[in-house]
Amino acid sequence: MSCSSDNDDNDKDSILLGVWQTSEVTTEATTAFTLVFGDNNTGLSIYAIETNTGEETSSLEPFNWELNGKVVTLLDTDVSGNSYEINDDGQLELTGSAGVVVLDKISNDYSDYY
Incomplete structure (x- = not known):
């Protein structure tokens, strides 16, 4: 028999692989927070702001990341220890002192970032 646990881990990870984003538009600026999850438990955290003046x-x-069940933990970052949970709607959710941040998966293709 083959080792199916390796395939199970790859299947779980494939749910996470891709580009996740949340954004906020105010009268002063548009802010976007993007997490890119790639192969080999690598990732990128991107924070971008465009003001109303352009x-x-x-x-x-x-960063590096690990997935345990529905909990994704970012490692080796300024936000190290931040754990996101994949909610029932398939979104990444971070609950912290500033409230709840929800990221939607906008693409399965992360190749533009690597």
Whole structure:
């Protein structure tokens, strides 16, 4: 018999692989927070702001991640220890002191980022 647990881990990870994003539009700026989950438990955290004057700033930070059940933990980042949960709607949800942040999966294709 083959080792099906390896395939099970790959299947679970494939649910997460891709591009996840949340954004907020105010009168002053549009803010986007993006998490990119790639192969080998690597990822990118991207924070971008475009002000109403057209000024753009962004930051990118690589991270490693692990998936345990429905809980995704980002490792090796400024936000290390932040754990997201895949909710029943298939979104990533982070609950913290600032409230709840919900990210939607916008693409399964993360190749543009690597």
